[in-house]
Amino acid sequence: xxxxxxxxxTLINGTGSKPIKNAVxxxxxxxxxxxxxxxxxxxxxxxxTKIDAEGGYILPGFIDSHMHLMTNGxxxxxxxxxxxxxxxxxxxxxxxxxxxxxxxxxxxxGLADYGVKMAVENGLITGPRMQISISPLSITGGxxxxxxxxxxxxxxxxxxxxxxxxxxxxxxxxxxxxxMRAGAEVIKVMATGGVMSANDSPEHPQFSMEEFKVIIQxxxxxxxxxxxxxxxxxGIKNSVKAGIDSIEHGTYIDEEAIExxxxxxxxxxxxxITQKYNxxxxxxxxxxxxxxxxxxxxxxxxxxxxxxxxxxGVTMVMGTDCGVIEHGVNLQELGLLCxxxxxxxxxxxxxxxxxxxxxxxxxxxxxxxxxxxADVVIxxxxxxxxxxxxxxxxxxxxxxxxGKLLKDIRKx
Numbered sequence: 001x002x003x004x005x006x007x008x009x010t011l012i013n014g015t016g017s018k019p020i021k022n023a024v025x026x027x028x029x030x031x032x033x034x035x036x037x038x039x040x041x042x043x044x045x046x047x048x049t050k051i052d053a054e055g056g057y058i059l060p061g062f063i064d065s066h067m068h069l070m071t072n073g074x075x076x077x078x079x080x081x082x083x084x085x086x087x088x089x090x091x092x093x094x095x096x097x098x099x100x101x102x103x104x105x106x107x108x109x110g111l112a113d114y115g116v117k118m119a120v121e122n123g124l125i126t127g128p129r130m131q132i133s134i135s136p137l138s139i140t141g142g143x144x145x146x147x148x149x150x151x152x153x154x155x156x157x158x159x160x161x162x163x164x165x166x167x168x169x170x171x172x173x174x175x176x177x178x179x180m181r182a183g184a185e186v187i188k189v190m191a192t193g194g195v196m197s198a199n200d201s202p203e204h205p206q207f208s209m210e211e212f213k214v215i216i217q218x219x220x221x222x223x224x225x226x227x228x229x230x231x232x233x234x235g236i237k238n239s240v241k242a243g244i245d246s247i248e249h250g251t252y253i254d255e256e257a258i259e260x261x262x263x264x265x266x267x268x269x270x271x272x273i274t275q276k277y278n279x280x281x282x283x284x285x286x287x288x289x290x291x292x293x294x295x296x297x298x299x300x301x302x303x304x305x306x307x308x309x310x311x312x313g314v315t316m317v318m319g320t321d322c323g324v325i326e327h328g329v330n331l332q333e334l335g336l337l338c339x340x341x342x343x344x345x346x347x348x349x350x351x352x353x354x355x356x357x358x359x360x361x362x363x364x365x366x367x368x369x370x371x372x373x374a375d376v377v378i379x380x381x382x383x384x385x386x387x388x389x390x391x392x393x394x395x396x397x398x399x400x401x402x403g404k405l406l407k408d409i410r411k412x
Contacts, residue, residue, distance in 0.1 A: 002029050003044055004403065009053025009378060011035060014060040014352035014367035016345060019384070023058060027374040030403035035368040051398065053378050054410065059348065060368050061104025061375030061401060063355035064330050066227075066248050066269045068323025069094050069127070070111040079156055087156065091116060095127030097328030099406050102396040104375040105129040107186060107359055109227070109248065109321070110136045113160045114183030126406060129375075131359050133188040135164035135179050136229065137172070137215060142206045143190040143229060172211045176218040186359075187219040189244075191228040192235030202231030202251055202298060205238060212242035225360055227269075231298070233257050240266055246358055248319065250309065251275075251302040258312045267358045269319035270306045272336040275299040277325040307340040316342070317358045318351035332391035334383075344387040374403040 004027045011023030013035055024041055026034040034041050070091040072078070091112070098106065106128045113134055120127040136143075142165075157163065162182050166175035176187060189212070193204035207215070219226050228239035231251040239247060240260045246267040247253075253261075253268075261268060275298065310316055316337060320330045334347040342350070356366025364373050378398035381389035389395045399407035 002049075002403075003027065003046055004049040004051060005043070006051045006053055006058060006376060006378070006400075007038060009056050009058040010382075011058045011368065012345075012348065012383070013369065014349065015369070016349055016353070019057075025058065025368060025374070025376060027400075027403050030374055032368060032370055032372050032374050034370055051400075051405075053398075054380075056397060057379045057382055058368070059102075059377050059379060059383070060352040060366060061377055061399065062102050062331060062351045063105040063107075063318070063359065063366065064098070064103045064128075064320055064322065064351070065107045065246075065317045065355045065358050066109045066271055066319030066321055067098070067106050067330070068111050068321070069098065069106060069108050069130070069327075070116065071323045072327070074324060084156070084158060088116070092125055092127075094323070094327045095120070095125065097393075098128050098322070098330065099126065099399055099401065100396070101328045101330045101393045102377040102379075102390065102399055103128055103330045104377070104399065104401040104406075105131075105356075105359070105361070105365055107131045107133070107227070107319070109133055109188055109229075109319075111156070111161075111323075115160060117183070129365070129401065131185045131361070132183065133179075133186050133227070134182050134184045135162050136188040136190055137164045137166060137175055137179070137207075138190040139206045140165055140167050143193050169210055169214050172207070172214050173218055176215055180218070180222055180224070185224065187215060187224055187226045188248075189215050189226065189228050189239070191230040191239045191244075192232040203234075205232055205235040207238070209238060209242060212238055212244075216243045236261075240264055246317065249274075249302075249321075250306060251298050253305045253309050255308075258309050258314060261309070261314050262312065265315070267317050267354075268306075268309060268314050269317045269358070270302075270309075270337075271319050271321040271333070272303065272306065272340070273329065273333045274321035274325050275302045276336065277329075303340065310337075310341055315354060316350050317355050318347070319355075328393060329391065331393075331396075332388075335388035335391055338387050344384045347387055348383060374400060376400040 006025040011020040024038045162178040225245040227246045228244045230236045233252045233254045236257045337347040353366045356362040
């Protein structure tokens with residue numbers, strides 16, 4: 001057994017309980033044995049690696065419930081010009097930026113395949129723990145159909161990454177099974193068009209109710225959760241009626257959709273930061289022409305509707321859509337959640353305990369408690385008095401994933 005101990009810090013354990021000063025975390029290999037006040041711990045009489053928090057704030061490793069580790073902006077010309085191998089090498093840097101920001105677990109919302117997950121788990125590369133969707137399901141001409149009006153198809157294609165375009169009940173059923181065969185741990189469906197689509201708009205609903213029900217039915221045969229990219233109100237409602245587990249984005253969510261979500265205890269992953277960054281890029285002239293109008297048009301609508309949903313009691317989960325925007329800015333989302341009314345502690349929970357519940361992994365991550373995996377970050381600033389400080393990776397001094405030290409930028 002290899003023991004390590006984190007001491008001399010204030011513990012914010014992710015349960016929502018009051019912070020504990022002069023706290024310690026005892027780690028045995030990759031698992032937490034104790035997390036609490038230092039004066040109640042019986043330290044084992046063996047060699048222990050000590051990590052001094054230096055008066056910092058000890059938090060659970062954060063969970064980004066919606067991101068794309070393997071892409072950098074979804075620029076179609078990259079698919080056309082770049083060798084496929086570069087796609088994977090770019091992913092290495094994206095993973096480094098993600099863990100450097102304090103994110104130790106992600107729900108990858110499309111493009112990371114099972115081999116990428118295996119490479120991290122086997123220690124070949126350093127990256128966050130992953131729950132992967134592999135290929136998001138889309139209708140022909142929908143949000144993840146990259147066929148252009150010119151006749152060019154700009155999709156990434158290789159063994160292990162199934163084509164996910166499907167229409168009709170039989171085709172939808174087969175595609176879900178293909179994605180699960182490829183190793184998907186969550187099924188993602190494009191319930192509406194998207195901000196960055198060439199062939200549709202965010203308001204456009206996709207998939208019939210019959211198709212939706214088949215998708216969710218097939219996912220349940222493997223015990224998998226489902227997530228729906230959904231901007232438009234009709235697509236949100238269709239998803240909830242069909243039995244979806246989480247709504248992603250929720251731009252045009254209305255009162256009826258809010259009531260439905262509350263009744264069925266559906267999670268909402270608002271990805272506020274992406275709308276903010278998309279508008280900045282659109283106004284700077286760096287986006288393709290077909291993306292600009294939607295990117296500018298919806299940012300205020302999105303923020304106002306998400307605020308209404310939060311005030312109504314909808315459970316919000318931290319997700320960023322990094323990959324659409326730059327990597328490494330993940331925890332800026334926490335400050336944006338506070339801007340719509342959350343308290344700092346609740347924002348932290350949205351990226352730890354609540355996010356773990358959304359992924360169905362609450363038994364092993366999300367809080368700093370005995371029996372959980374030792375995913376820990378140390379912030380040099382108090383996030384409860386300055387939640388925006390977590391959005392700067394320079395304030396995340398230490399990152400530990402499964403008991404392994406991934407980052408320590410302090411001077412010794």
